[in-house]
Amino acid sequence: MEETTDRYARHHLIDWWDQKRLASARVMVVGAGAIGNEVIKNLALLGVGNLWVVDFDTVEVTNLTRSVLFRETDIGRSKAEVASERAKEINPAIQVKSLSCDLEYEIGLGVYRSMDVVIGCLDSIQARLALNRACLRAGVAWLNGGIEVTVGEVSYFASEEGACFECTMSPSMWEQHHKRFSCGGLRSDTEEAKMPTTAVVASVVAGYLVNEALFLLHRATEEPKEGLEPSQKLVFLLKPYRLDVYRLPRDPNCLAHERWEPLTIMPFSPQQITAKAVFEYLGMPEGILELDFDLLTHLTCLECGAVEEVLRPLEKSSSRLSLCPQCGTKARQPETICWIDKDSEIAMRPLSDLGIPEYAVLRVKQGGEETFAQLSGEYA
Template sequence: MTTNKSDSDLPPEEVPEKICIDAEEDRFARFKLIAWWDQEKLRRSRVLVIGAGALGNELLKNLALLGVGQVFVADMDHIELTNLCRSVLFRPGDEGQPKAMTAINAAKKIYPDQNSESFMGNITTSLGLGVFRWADVVLGGLDNREARLFTNRACLKVGTPWVDGAIEALQGVVRAFAPGDDPCYECTLGENDWKILEARRACSLLTRDEMEAGRVPTTPTTSSVVAGLQCQEALKILHDLEGVLYSQAYVFDGLFHQSYTVNYSRNPECQSHEALDMIFETGLASSDTSLGELLELSKQAFEQLDVGIENNPENVYSLEFGRDIIESLHCANCEESQESFVVLGALTIETARCPKCDGERSPSLINHVTEDSPILEKSPAELGMPPWDILVARYGELSIGLELDGDKELVLGRIPANDDSEVL
């Protein structure tokens, strides 16, 4: 409470009404009239927004208006002329600029005290899981199942809730997923979804440049409604309120106003729910440590866990990358293999071709190492893994995460990395 004069200095009839309501009149004063609202909590909150398209623009605009203090946004595209009719943060002349950077800079003009950073790239190949763990909540402004599936698995692994949004013409869907055993995004996928995912995987050697991105008809009105609802769910999650749309979908029907809610059920076959027993912050950077050192570190970590590790000779220590990595490319024509470490999906079609005969080469993939692996000398960065990632070490039934948080400052950029505020 900061006013120049105390109330007692003024005759009762001269006490301005607004001071009676809230002496600390600032830009957020009206929010504070809501009983449960905690502006300081929002200022300290961390939100990861994935996608800076039609939904992402609205999400970022809302987060800025609400005074959310730390926002990280990831998107892989540049602005095109056709984005201008659906994106509140883009202006004529922004064409060709990265969407994420342009959107977050425009949002900062709405709320200059926001600490924010943008990332341009494909989240499935290039965004470390550390960012997902850093976030209190993840908001999806995505347009494909592959990125949703990756986001879902990343969030479950590190224990972060996420709110998905989808739009088409005058219809939209909002749904929230909590970490743990409740129904998750993957639980909702049907046979047709998996067919589409498989088709994308079959051409996963190609980057998205070569794949025709789904062109869904969307309007700024629907994206505004859906992103508004997503941000409201985020507000409830950040304030620890009840009534979050967890394991449910709110289907918005803007055409006939037959909006409704559906409940999802848990798919017992779903593979996404395995949370890590513990995540260790190693302080190491992805380029400064070797897989061998990390494997050694995981052994010590398992001992620290103190869960009575049995010396079962069948158990081996292994370190999983969490993404498929291409280790070599083989040309059947030339009968030659070339070592080439890159995350599957990040390889361009040109690099995949044989430099001798220009034929297609087939990749051999790895997703983990054990103590007898020939590549233990290599660093995660040399394998093409993104910075600030979390590797999963396993021994028998136990699994722990090893967070390469030595990269944290590099990834967070303008967002202070050492913010000791615990929000949730």
């Protein structure tokens, strides 16, 4: 028997395999739950060289039935951190970064722009919508995985062609999505219903997701051409067995299809620069910074008149904020802005005060002109 020291010797026996391509690949896994655990495990075993693991949650006891990377002693720790550590144990030759944060507000678009493929292992519509928009703007392909008890699905959304996740939203999905907000736009504290799932269906869907990611990563070197086409969705049933592939139609009215390019790379972090300075740097002194979200600026009590400054995204603000600490009534109303001009007081604040993250891409308009600028330089 001949012994080999090459960890990937069995991979090299596959004629279309390109281990070097995998070693240089940059893959972001969003969600380190049941599906994410299996996806991360597979990517690490395969030797995919650069992984990013995104999740803002912590490990709970109920995760242990479906999460191969978590142990009882991990309860209470960040899912992203634990999953990253375990991936490094599985394969010490790969780089794994954990991002214990909110994919929508805390990861700059420049991070997405640097990826080869993004794998969505999410369990909420809200998170999928946010990831979908980020990937379209960044021009990066993403795969969406979803599971129920014995049903799993994988969709492939290319940034340039075909349908996106938002195109596929049904009226009942929109209704479910909007239910999360109470009056005044503050977020209601009711959580989305938990899905009944098992490790079995999670591992099958993760197998398809990573298989598809392998095809995408190899596509640059032409072969193989198998796998899903853009806007195709694979759906399988485990009870009884069944597998179908559908084409998802593009919604001609979908507003999500916009690529945020070309862009100027700015060497300043959000701590170092204000909106006004951005306008000057871009040569757009009369510019307007369009925020991508409603920024809650003040809470004003309709009962006693007390005003509190609060700079945070409205969507991330709980309905509990309506309670006035001065008079004790639930009469506070949020005041929001969605753009900043050079004369506003907020234009003199560091962008980090407004919750704008590192590597964020800003959208600036002046007259009919629109431009994009990335903070913090290129993401490496």
